[in-house]
Amino acid sequence: MSGSGVRVVNGLMRVTGAWTGLLTDWLDREGLTAPRLRAQLARFAPDDVVPLPAWREALAQAAALRPGVPALGLQIGAGVQPRHLGVLGYLVAASDNLGEAMRVYLSYERLFYGANLAQVSWHGDEVDIAWPPAEQGPMFNEVSIGALVTFMSRQVDDPPRPLRISFVHEADSELRARYEAFFQCPVVFGDTHTRVRIPVSYMQIPMRHPEPGLRALLDGQAEALLRALPEPGDFDQAVQRLLLRVLPEGGVSVHRLAKMMNQSERTLQRRLGDQGLTWQMLLDRTREQLARQYLRDPALSVCEVAMMLGYSDQSAFTKAFKRWTADTPQAWRMRGARGSV
Known part of the structure; x- marks a missing residue:
């Protein structure tokens, strides 16, 4: 659910099998049969490890089904549900507020990507969540950040807008306008990192459905998964x-x-x-x-x-x-x- 990737050997990075459901659900919404792509996605169970090349290939096949559609990855990412993120998604949704949700994500990001990628920095009354660059491609970034912002906005009432979002790849003015319409905030391209910047005050915004009991149970499950990795x-x-x-x-x-x-x-x-x-x-x-x-x-x-x-x-x-x-x-x-x- 993070950004453009990490400065690691690609062979050490992957996504969780639950993430492939995001693409399957998009195919369903679009009414696309896509037997080859569906067969490729069906190979992975929710708890499986999906090598990064396999996920990139699946995204490439999706793009080929809708040639010429700009910012297609944002459309795919907008369909995100907790089940697409595995135990991490349910943990975030059960948190008390956005600050706790962010701490949960940072603690258990490795369950999703196989590595701890996100970097958090504080700038006065603003907080920056950044992911180092890697050659994953614009669509990978669109799906990841589109899903991140969409998922978090669905967990709170009257969802606030980010202050700014940054991408490593370049974009023309038309594409920039599409990104800004989707995220409803300024979007920067050609940055050194993929970033989401928000006010520190957002950390106190309560989640829509906090469940302390479920959170404790899922914490135990996630911790067991981490310890076993x-x-x-x-x-x-x-x-x-x-x-x-x-x-x-x-x-x-x-x-x-x-x-x-x-x-x-x-x-x-x-x-x-x-x-x-x-x-x-x-x-x-x-x-x-x-x-x-x-x-x-x-x-x-x-x-x-x-x-x-x-x-x-x-x-x-x-x-x-x-x-x-x-x-x-x-x-x-x-x-x-x-x-x-």
């Missing part, structure tokens, strides 16, 4: 995100994940080895991190935690947890999970 890298992120998706279903295996990633089991094992990992190491690490997070939630029984982690029964989970911590899940929880991390 390895350092940025498309391959191991892809493997762990698939694990997060299939663990509650049970029957998780290296063979199953290799098949889901369209590669052989030997190739998957070799690539894990290149990362200094074995399949069992990755599975144990993911399960342990998630177990510690889930056990902090008193609403979840140990049996439910075991099921969420894909164990056949509670005793199998207890045996594994004792191997990781030299403690049973019940004892670890009773002593206070917070102090046992």
Whole structure:
């Protein structure tokens, strides 16, 4: 949901699979069959990792369906809903005010892009949210910032306008007019960063539907996802995100994940080895991190935690947890999970 990208190797950046729904919904609104594009988008489940080249190619196909339409990315981004952003979208929507929503976004941006990208700076009574430049192209930027501003405006009553928005790419006067009509504020082109500038006073604007209970629950889920993610890298992120998706279903295996990633089991094992990992190491690490997070939630029984982690029964989970911590899940929880991390 951020701007023009980051100064990182493209292979380390991606988008979450939920983001592809933004494009699918646009196709539906436009009444476009687009079988090739729809098939490409359908490959990704909401929790999947979508490599950046795949997302750029999908945007290029969308542009080819509406040749000559200026600022098409803004039209696509305007259809954004919380479901397109995954847990990050619901966390933002459940926040108390815009200031808290911004802190949530900064804390969990990595769940969406695989890296923490946004930079915040204060200029007197104004705050600047900026994303370093990368060669993602104008349409990528249009969709991202169009979605960001649209999404936030829908979360408050009588939504305020940004003070100014900046883009890295250039635009002629006609395109500038379209951008300014969409954002209802001055738009600068040819900047060093993609930026959204707002008054500090906006931070106190209450959200339309704050839900502290839901926010706390989603915070726990998002934190578990973050803790389970390895350092940025498309391959191991892809493997762990698939694990997060299939663990509650049970029957998780290296063979199953290799098949889901369209590669052989030997190739998957070799690539894990290149990362200094074995399949069992990755599975144990993911399960342990998630177990510690889930056990902090008193609403979840140990049996439910075991099921969420894909164990056949509670005793199998207890045996594994004792191997990781030299403690049973019940004892670890009773002593206070917070102090046992």
